[in-house]
Amino acid sequence: TERSEDDMWVLCRENALFDFYRPDLPRDGDRESAQTELAAERFDVRERTRYLLEGGVEIRRADQRIAADRLSYDTQAETYDAEGNVQYQDRGLLLGAERAQGELAQDRNILRTVDYQLLSSRGNGSAATALTQGQTSDLTDVIYTTCDPGHHSWELRARQVELDQMAGVGTAKHATLRLGRVPILYLPYASFPIDDRRRSGFLFPSVGSSQDSGIDVSVPYYLNLAPNYDATLTPRILGRRGVMLGGEFRYLTDTQRGEIYGTYLPDDDITGEDRGSFTLHHDGRLGDQWTVNANINHISDDRYFEDFGDSLAAASTTLLESSAALNGRGVYWNASLAVQEWDLTDPSIPAPQRDAAEPFRRLPRALFNYERPLLDWLSVGMHSEGVVFDHSDKPGATRVDVMPYLRLPYERASGFVRPEIAYRYTKYELDGDYDAAFPTGSPDRGVPIYSLDAGLFYERGTQWFDRPMLQTLEPRLYYLYVPYRDQSDLPTFDTQELSFGFAQLFRPNRFTGADRQTDANQLTAAVTTRFLDEATGRERLAASLGQIRYFEPQRVQLPGVPVMDRAGSAYVADLDITLDDRWRVGVSQQWDPDDELSDLSALRAQYRWSDAGVANFAYRFRRNTGGLNAGNVSVEQVDASVLVPLNERWRLVARWNYSLLDNSTLEAVGGVEWDNCCLAMRVLGRHYLKNAEGEKNNGIYIEVEFKGLATLGRKSGELLERAILGYSR
Amino acid sequence: CLLLSACGFKLRQEIALPSSLSAIKVSVADPYSPLQRNLEVALRRSGATVAEGTDGVAVLRVFRNSLQRLPLSVGDTGRVQEYVLRYVVTFELVDASGLVVVPRQDVQLERDYSFDTIQAQGTPGEEEVMRAELEREIVQAILRRVDAVLR
Numbered sequence: 001t002e003r004s005e006d007d008m009w010v011l012c013r014e015n016a017l018f019d020f021y022r023p024d025l026p027r028d029g030d031r032e033s034a035q036t037e038l039a040a041e042r043f044d045v046r047e048r049t050r051y052l053l054e055g056g057v058e059i060r061r062a063d064q065r066i067a068a069d070r071l072s073y074d075t076q077a078e079t080y081d082a083e084g085n086v087q088y089q090d091r092g093l094l095l096g097a098e099r100a101q102g103e104l105a106q107d108r109n110i111l112r113t114v115d116y117q118l119l120s121s122r123g124n125g126s127a128a129t130a131l132t133q134g135q136t137s138d139l140t141d142v143i144y145t146t147c148d149p150g151h152h153s154w155e156l157r158a159r160q161v162e163l164d165q166m167a168g169v170g171t172a173k174h175a176t177l178r179l180g181r182v183p184i185l186y187l188p189y190a191s192f193p194i195d196d197r198r199r200s201g202f203l204f205p206s207v208g209s210s211q212d213s214g215i216d217v218s219v220p221y222y223l224n225l226a227p228n229y230d231a232t233l234t235p236r237i238l239g240r241r242g243v244m245l246g247g248e249f250r251y252l253t254d255t256q257r258g259e260i261y262g263t264y265l266p267d268d269d270i271t272g273e274d275r276g277s278f279t280l281h282h283d284g285r286l287g288d289q290w291t292v293n294a295n296i297n298h299i300s301d302d303r304y305f306e307d308f309g310d311s312l313a314a315a316s317t318t319l320l321e322s323s324a325a326l327n328g329r330g331v332y333w334n335a336s337l338a339v340q341e342w343d344l345t346d347p348s349i350p351a352p353q354r355d356a357a358e359p360f361r362r363l364p365r366a367l368f369n370y371e372r373p374l375l376d377w378l379s380v381g382m383h384s385e386g387v388v389f390d391h392s393d394k395p396g397a398t399r400v401d402v403m404p405y406l407r408l409p410y411e412r413a414s415g416f417v418r419p420e421i422a423y424r425y426t427k428y429e430l431d432g433d434y435d436a437a438f439p440t441g442s443p444d445r446g447v448p449i450y451s452l453d454a455g456l457f458y459e460r461g462t463q464w465f466d467r468p469m470l471q472t473l474e475p476r477l478y479y480l481y482v483p484y485r486d487q488s489d490l491p492t493f494d495t496q497e498l499s500f501g502f503a504q505l506f507r508p509n510r511f512t513g514a515d516r517q518t519d520a521n522q523l524t525a526a527v528t529t530r531f532l533d534e535a536t537g538r539e540r541l542a543a544s545l546g547q548i549r550y551f552e553p554q555r556v557q558l559p560g561v562p563v564m565d566r567a568g569s570a571y572v573a574d575l576d577i578t579l580d581d582r583w584r585v586g587v588s589q590q591w592d593p594d595d596e597l598s599d600l601s602a603l604r605a606q607y608r609w610s611d612a613g614v615a616n617f618a619y620r621f622r623r624n625t626g627g628l629n630a631g632n633v634s635v636e637q638v639d640a641s642v643l644v645p646l647n648e649r650w651r652l653v654a655r656w657n658y659s660l661l662d663n664s665t666l667e668a669v670g671g672v673e674w675d676n677c678c679l680a681m682r683v684l685g686r687h688y689l690k691n692a693e694g695e696k697n698n699g700i701y702i703e704v705e706f707k708g709l710a711t712l713g714r715k716s717g718e719l720l721e722r723a724i725l726g727y728s729r
Numbered sequence: 730c731l732l733l734s735a736c737g738f739k740l741r742q743e744i745a746l747p748s749s750l751s752a753i754k755v756s757v758a759d760p761y762s763p764l765q766r767n768l769e770v771a772l773r774r775s776g777a778t779v780a781e782g783t784d785g786v787a788v789l790r791v792f793r794n795s796l797q798r799l800p801l802s803v804g805d806t807g808r809v810q811e812y813v814l815r816y817v818v819t820f821e822l823v824d825a826s827g828l829v830v831v832p833r834q835d836v837q838l839e840r841d842y843s844f845d846t847i848q849a850q851g852t853p854g855e856e857e858v859m860r861a862e863l864e865r866e867i868v869q870a871i872l873r874r875v876d877a878v879l880r
Contacts, residue, residue, distance in 0.1 A: 285761060306807070316803045318846045321853065329766065342853065346846045348806055357847040411774075414740040458738040459880075470877045473738055496851025499842040503862055512854030530873075537831045537874030620802055622811065622843065634843070635802045635810050662805035689807040 008707055009122060011648060012677035013148045018094050018117055020087045022065060027091045029062035031107055036061045038073070049076050057082065059104070063091040066100065066109070078105045086111060092119050092165040093137060095130055108133045115149075118163070120195035122146040122678070122708055123170065125155065135165040144172065144192075146708035147678035154179050154679055154706050156190070168195040177706070179679075192709050200224045203232070204710045210699035212307065212690065213270075214239025218246075228252045241268045244275070244308070258282035258294075263308070275307070276300045294324040302345040306691045315689070318346040319359075333370045339363050348692030360389040360396065360493045379407045385514065389493045395431040397493065401514035402426075403449075415456035422449040426514045428490065443489045447517050449508055450481040464531055464540060465580075474528040476546075478506045484519035484555050492516065492558060500590060500599065500625055502526075502572045505546045516558065521551040543575045570599050570625070582608050592625075599623050612651070615642045636661040649675050653684070664694070671701075680705040744879055745776070749824040752778040752786040757794055764794050764818070767868045775872065786825055789871075792833065793819040796863065798856065801841050813841040814856065816863045822875055831878050836870045838863050 041055030050072060057071040059080065069084030081101045088095040088109065094117040102109035109132045116139070117124040128141035138160070145155040158175035170192050177185040191201060200223045208216040220234040234246035244265035251258055264276040280296040297320040299305065309315040325338035341361040344354050364387075371381030383403040389396040405422035427444035434441070455476035462471045495513030498504055505526055510518040526546025532539055553565035570590040577585045583606070590600040601621040608614045622635040641655035651673040657666040671684030682703040690697035753772055757765040768789065769779045780786040801813040816838045822831040840859040844852060 288761075291761060313800045313803075316800055316807050316809045318808055319844075319849050319852065329761075329763075340853070342849070344846060344849065346808060348808070349847060353847065357849065359850040359853060413743040457741040459741050460737040460739065462737075470880060471738075472741075492850070494850055494854050496848060496855070498855055498858065501840070503840065503859070507858075512851040512858055532874065532877035534877060534880070536834065537876075537878040538834055539836075539870070539874065620811070622802075624843070629845075635804070637802055657803070659805050664805045666803055666805065666807075689803070689805070692806050692808065694805050694807070 009677065011675055012122070017119075018087075018096055018115070018149075020067070020089070020096070021094055021117075022089060025065055025089060025091075026063050031062045031064060034062035036104060040071070050074055061104070065089045066102070068100065077103070079103050088132070090132070092135070093117070093132065093163070094119060095132075097130070106133070114139070117149070118194050120165070120168070121193065123163075123192075123194050124149050127161070137163045137165075139163070142172070144170065145678065146706075147676075151677070153676055154709075156192075156709070158190075163194055165194070168193060168197045168199065170194045179704070198224050198230075202710050204703065204705050206701065206703045208699060208701040209239075211697050213241050216699075220246075236263075238265070241265060241270055241275075241307075255286075256282070256284040258284075265308075271301075271303075274300060275304060277304055277308075289328050289330055291327045291329075292325065293327070296322045296324075298322070298343075299345060302347040303691070305345070306347070315691075318344060320345055332372045333368065335366075335368045337364055337366050340365060346692060355393045358391070358393070360391045360394075362387050362494075363390045364388060377408055377410055379409065381405055381407070387493075395433045397431055397491065398429040399493065399514065400427050405449075413457065416454065418453040420449075420451045420453075422451075422508075423447070424449055424514075424517055426490070426517075430491065434491070438489060438491055440489060445485050445487055445490060445517070447482060447485045449517070451508055452479045453477075453506065461534070462531075468534040469540065470532045470534050472528075472530045472532070474530075476506075476524075476526045476528070478524040478526075480508055480520045480522050480524075482508070482518060482520045485517070487516055487556055488559075490515050496558065500570065500572070501588075502544055502546060502574050505548055505569075505572065510554070511558075516556055519552070519554060519556045522548050523551070524548045539576075539578065541575075541577050543573075545571065545573045547571045566594055568593060597623065599625050610645060612645045613643060616640065633661060637666070651675075665696075678707045680707065744876070746879070747824075749826055749828075750777065750787045750822075750830065750879075752780040752825070753822075754780040754783050754786050754788045755791075756783070756788055757791040759794070762794060763864050764791065764867070767864060768871065771868045771872055787823060787830070789820060789822050789875075791818055791820045793817060793835075796860065808846055809844050811841050811843055812856075813839055814859050814863060815839050816867050818867055818871065820871060831875055834874070836867060836874070838867055838870060 037060045038053065038058070040053035040057040042053070044052035053071045053073065055069070057068050059066040065088070066082060067087040068082035071080055071082040073080045079102065083099050086097040086100045088097065088100060088111060095111050096115045097111035098113040100109055100111045111130045112128070114127045114130045116127060116130060123144060123146055125143040125145055127139035127143070129139070131138045140160055142158045142161040143155050144158065144161060145152045147153050155178050156172060156175050157178060158172035160173045161170055163170045172190045172192070173188070175187045175190050176183045177187065193199060193201065201221070203220040203222050205217060205219040210216060216236065216238055218234050218236040220232050223231040223233065225231060229249070229251040231250070232248045236244040236246060238244060242265055244263055246263040247261070249260045258281050261279040262277065264274070266274050268275050277300065278296070278298045280294060282292070282294040284292045286292060299320065305315045305317050320343040321340065323338055323340040325336050328335040339362065342359040344358045346354060349357065366386045368384045369382070371379055373379040382405065385401045386399070388398050401424070403422050403424040405420055408419045410417045423446065425444070425446040427442065429442050430438060453476070455474060458473040460471050462469050492515040493513065495511050495515035497510055498507065498512055504510070505524040524546060526544065528542065528544040530539055531541040548569040550566060550568060553563050555563050557563060570592040573589045575587040577583070586604045588600060588602040589598065591598050598621065600623070602619065604616070604618045606614065606616050616639070618639045620635050620637055621633070623633050624630050637657065637659045639657045642653070644652040646652060653669070653671050653673065655667065655669040657668070658664070659666055665687065667686070667688040669684060669686045671682065674681045684701045686699045686701065688697055755765055755768045755772065759765070772779055796814065796816045799813050799815060800809040801811040804810045818836045819833060820836070821829060821833040824830050840863060842855050842859065
């Protein structure tokens with residue numbers, strides 16, 4: 001959540017500027033050529049070269065205003081000396097002082113015992129002396145803060161500070177940062193922004209500690225290189241491992257955009273190895289029809305995410321994709337040419353087995369899809385794919401898959417009928433070293449696919465919680481017929497059974513990839529009903545129920561999986577309710593009538609209150625249905641998270657993810673966030689699964705944000721965003 | 730009720746678009762995204778003219794278009810067991826005179842799938858199938874809401 005300037009200061013007092021601030025002074029103008037105006041209640045001009053002014057004295061020139069109780073003015077040298085209640089204002093600065101002296105011609109003013117405020121940011125404080133000349137001010141023995149005057153939650157105390165309004169930067173020498181009254185950091189040199197321009201500088205450091213890595217401190221430095229590219233360098237000190245350097249580079253042009261991210265930790269003190277990661281994302285446009293994208297991911301070793309990832313989600317990543325593609329899209333067609341490879345990075349699987357399980361590289365893969373309506377009720381099309389499969393551990397192949405089809409759609413508001421006839425032909429050229437299981441070097445398979453999809457749309461007006469609703473009732477039938485073809489002579493490269501769910505009821509294949517085309521003689525019956533708010537269109541409720549009836553056994557299977565002979569699939573039911581803008585509930589259920597067991601039960605509920613409060617609860621249960629582990633329960637867990645705004649300053653956050661199957665906490669996070677006008681603090685404790693062996697780790701993370709002191713333009717709270725659904729809206 | 734008609738259900742009737750919605754400009758931040766094209770195709774199919782400029786035409790504005798893959802469940806070995814693809818589109822429809830027809834709202838669709846590290850060779854393909862389905866379905870979900878308001 002990138003905080004906007006306005007959000008950041010909501011807890012500050014409104015317009016806490018000094019009371020002598022004059023909003024009507026011009027903010028620009030050339031002082032040299034401007035007239036100097038003098039005003040006072042009493043003028044004493046007895047001396048020719050020296051005027052004495054008393055009572056409500058005021059000097060005005062362009063954007064400058066100097067006011068005092070008494071002032072003497074030397075008309076020849078154009079110098080002044082003011083005392084008593086001195087006030088100084090220019091386009092960027094407000095100073096209150098005991099005494100001021102200056103040379104108007106040189107635009108130099110020296111003020112003593114000063115309180116100051118910046119007008120283009122919230123910076124304010126006090127100084128022993130302030131020397132202003134043009135757009136720069138030099139202050140000595142300075143206190144600087146962005147808090148409300150008189151309520152300093154933090155302050156920077158420095159021997160010397162220079163405020164450069166042209167550049168929008170303040171620089172401090174020999175500075176001490178204090179939290180309340182406690183000095184916490186000495187800085188021989190520090191720079192900070194004094195307006196809201198984006199610029200290079202340090203971002204908020206984060207401090208943490210975990211059992212594994214020890215203390216963990218990141219100090220990001222932002223480089224504002226140009227309006228359309230920037231970089232962030234992040235040194236990260238990991239107490240027991242060493243210093244990791246992270247770098248991020250982002251760029252954006254009219255047609256291209258991307259980011260490059262990398263980390264490097266030379267000679268990890270724990271493992272003795274160099275550790276690191278590299279990521280590149282690029283999206284580009286080449287004219288109206290063509291785009292390119294690249295997505296490269298690499299990590300030094302398979303424990304990288306476990307050791308350096310900051311969330312369970314990151315640590316649990318085990319399949320890393322890298323790809324580069326050229327994509328085209330026209331009115332009737334789309335095409336792509338891509339190279340893709342995957343890295344399996346699961347350290348719990350022994351290396352030889354892991355290499356074997358890695359998905360085949362596609363070097364390259366070409367896709368071409370075409371569909372053209374010939375008449376209102378007739379369209380022709382073709383899906384085609386050519387792939388060269390390559391693997392470090394297994395022989396590869398070249399595969400071509402084409403599927404021309406004919407559709408006869410009849411679509412009306414009241415319903416639709418979509419018959420389709422397709423013919424799928426797949427042919428392989430296997431690499432030389434295939435074993436005896438595949439005696440033919442170039443096997444192929446051709447099979448027709450017939451399907452008929454038909455549905456009706458009923459509706460009626462109704463009421464729900466006193467709101468007019470449109471209720472729909474949508475019965476749908478899907479018939480699929482595919483004759484059996486023996487496919488045991490086809491090796492599998494990118495094919496496995498699709499996860500079962502409501503969408504699967506209407507798919508022409510049970511498998512991903514072209515290596516298997518299911519045989520089928522089956523009919524799906526399903527019905528959906530919805531409640532749509534007539535005024536806004538919002539869907540308040542959607543409920544679906546469906547099942548496939550099989551008229552013949554499914555003989556086409558993946559290697560090692562027995563023929564399936566059953567009368568029907570599991571019943572699939574989905575229910576989503578959005579009661580109002582506060583409540584959301586979703587239920588999914590798959591129930592197998594054969595063994596009278598649930599294959600999937602899921603419940604998710606979300607409740608929001610006030611402006612930021614959110615509570616989530618989820619329960620998931622899944623039993624494997626297809627493949628080699630059929631029948632085993634693979635998931636049973638609860639996940640609850642909550643964000644409680646106690647008042648405008650305090651927020652509590654917590655998450656608990658618990659596996660009922662293993663009686664084990666997967667991740668527990670708890671913490672508080674506290675905000676005031678100029679300071680934000682976040683303290684989080686985390687107990688989480690550390691590695692593939694199921695070991696647990698504990699960590700604590702602290703973030704302190706001295707608002708307005710570090711450079712803007714960086715997110716905070718990323719960890720919470722991943723842990724708590726709805727953390728940011 | 731046994732018979733649909735007895736409960737007040739009727740077959741849906743064709744509706745004619747009001748003239749203030751006859752020409753619609755689809756405005757997605759990335760005009761080359763599949764969503765832009767799919768919405769245009771679907772609007773044409775339902776009888777609207779797809780406009781190029783924004784002057785004097787209705788605008789279907791998409792503020793957010795985000796399709797993300799997130800881990801849905803993690804096992805006790807710290808490995809992802811299920812992923813969810815979450816597609817969120819925030820949109821509004823304003824007619825030619827600037828009047829809000831369908832107020833700004835989120836449409837969210839989800840699809841989940843099982844993941845097993847040692848049987849992952851089909852996973853990229855499964856995700857591809859689901860992404861394509863979500864891209865089609867989100868268009869239907871948006872048009873359904875527009876349709877409900879117009880009825």
